[in-house]
Amino acid sequence: MSGLKTMKWDDTAWSALKDAITPMPPLVRKKALLKIIQASEENARDRTSQVVEGEDLVKAAKEKVPEGVQKICLQSLAEHGIFDES
Amino acid sequence: MTSREKVKEGVSPPSLVSFGITRECDLDCPHCYSDSGEKDPRELTTEEAKRVISDIADLGTKIIIMDGGEPTLRKDLLELIRHSGVSGLVPVIGSHGGPLTKELVKDLKSAGCKGVAISLDGAVAKTHDEWRGMEGAWKGAIEGARNCAEVGLEFQIAPLLHRNNFEELSGIIDCAKELGAGAVEIFDYVPAGRGKGHFEHELDTEQRKRLIDEVIKRQRADDLVYRVIALPQYWVVVEKEVPEDEILMKFTRSCCAAGTRYITILPNGDVVPCMVLQIIVGNVHQDSLKTIWHESPVLRDLRNRELLKGKCGICKYKSVCAGARCKAYEKTGDMLAEDPTCWFTEDEIRTGD
Numbered sequence: 001m002s003g004l005k006t007m008k009w010d011d012t013a014w015s016a017l018k019d020a021i022t023p024m025p026p027l028v029r030k031k032a033l034l035k036i037i038q039a040s041e042e043n044a045r046d047r048t049s050q051v052v053e054g055e056d057l058v059k060a061a062k063e064k065v066p067e068g069v070q071k072i073c074l075q076s077l078a079e080h081g082i083f084d085e086s
Numbered sequence: 087m088t089s090r091e092k093v094k095e096g097v098s099p100p101s102l103v104s105f106g107i108t109r110e111c112d113l114d115c116p117h118c119y120s121d122s123g124e125k126d127p128r129e130l131t132t133e134e135a136k137r138v139i140s141d142i143a144d145l146g147t148k149i150i151i152m153d154g155g156e157p158t159l160r161k162d163l164l165e166l167i168r169h170s171g172v173s174g175l176v177p178v179i180g181s182h183g184g185p186l187t188k189e190l191v192k193d194l195k196s197a198g199c200k201g202v203a204i205s206l207d208g209a210v211a212k213t214h215d216e217w218r219g220m221e222g223a224w225k226g227a228i229e230g231a232r233n234c235a236e237v238g239l240e241f242q243i244a245p246l247l248h249r250n251n252f253e254e255l256s257g258i259i260d261c262a263k264e265l266g267a268g269a270v271e272i273f274d275y276v277p278a279g280r281g282k283g284h285f286e287h288e289l290d291t292e293q294r295k296r297l298i299d300e301v302i303k304r305q306r307a308d309d310l311v312y313r314v315i316a317l318p319q320y321w322v323v324v325e326k327e328v329p330e331d332e333i334l335m336k337f338t339r340s341c342c343a344a345g346t347r348y349i350t351i352l353p354n355g356d357v358v359p360c361m362v363l364q365i366i367v368g369n370v371h372q373d374s375l376k377t378i379w380h381e382s383p384v385l386r387d388l389r390n391r392e393l394l395k396g397k398c399g400i401c402k403y404k405s406v407c408a409g410a411r412c413k414a415y416e417k418t419g420d421m422l423a424e425d426p427t428c429w430f431t432e433d434e435i436r437t438g439d
Contacts, residue, residue, distance in 0.1 A: 003331050019406075022339040023101070023347070025269075025311055030335055068148075075098055 007041045009052040012080055017057060020076030032069040039064040054082030097380050099146030101347045104361055107135060107166060108155040109353035113182055114219030117246060119279035119361045120352055122155040128354040132162045136169045141375040143173035153180030155353055164197040171198035184226030191237040201240040203271060204231050209257025235266040242269035247297060248287040255300060269311035276316050276362040276412045291429045298323045305336055313340040316362055318407040319428060342408045345388035359388055362412040365421060396424025401435040
């Protein structure tokens, strides 16, 4: 398991996050990555789940990351079929 | 239409659009993807170029890179940069560096240009100048980079690696670091544009593997941003060899985005999936960029990784690599064929070992 994670993540959600994050410049990405992982895990705990799911990630992306990064994250989540903009 | 439906149809916007604003150039590089030299008679006027920039922004794109040709030879460059910024785009330019005087760099920065990519194909002048066809080109590139550093305009060094400069890769990276570049974007030579059919310049497999090893070693050791273009196997090796946390924090994925997250507009208005995958999918003189992006059958096929053939079709990494579509096309005429330069065995890519 990645040391950045402190909980188990759903594979699709984790892949979506990786796909969203890795094309970004590292300087932009580091803070956003740490913030979004932490917030997603908090969201999972809030719903008493032991696994971080797509919905936790979507909520974290919407609420906790800067606007520029948010757009890229949500687009990647949509591409993985775990977010619907409509 | 919902996002899921959009994605199924492959119409998420491109993150980056290359806009070749002129074919005019004072160098004579054998690989030139836009076969630059004289100004193209179909070059877009200022108003036409501004309309295209607005279309790029309307598409949802984030970054526009204005290149050519040598974009600084276009007299309305600053106006086009300003228009890009006003339209909500992040404008950057690609230059051979020679024209980047301190005054011009200041003007570029004031106009809202956020960065410059400077081509540098040698650690020493002789290698670069011989390839670029002009004595003094290397010195010009270095001075241009120094001017960017001095003015405080972010820049990256963009070497094109071919068989005869490969051994200078390490020296080029050292040079980029000394100059204060923020990134090094390494291009693996593809025989397209003026280089079409010239396979003799291509790196061989051992060189490509060494390139990847060198970049991974460097990226793990320092904070400079490294990107590798036209060699998507880079990311496969990264995923195989680098711990996941380190990938997430430091490594930058950039390939193969042709037609999926990236598109190129050539100086004559032709639209192609990538500067090195030159299949014409429309022309901005008569077609809307939005229509091209949403409706081109070529782009639709590029987005559908299930259509990939041969080894690429069965590859475990096809969603992050997909093979270099440009190399498949140049070697076979089929953009969906397996990447003929990929060295992984079927066993390696089926299992990911």
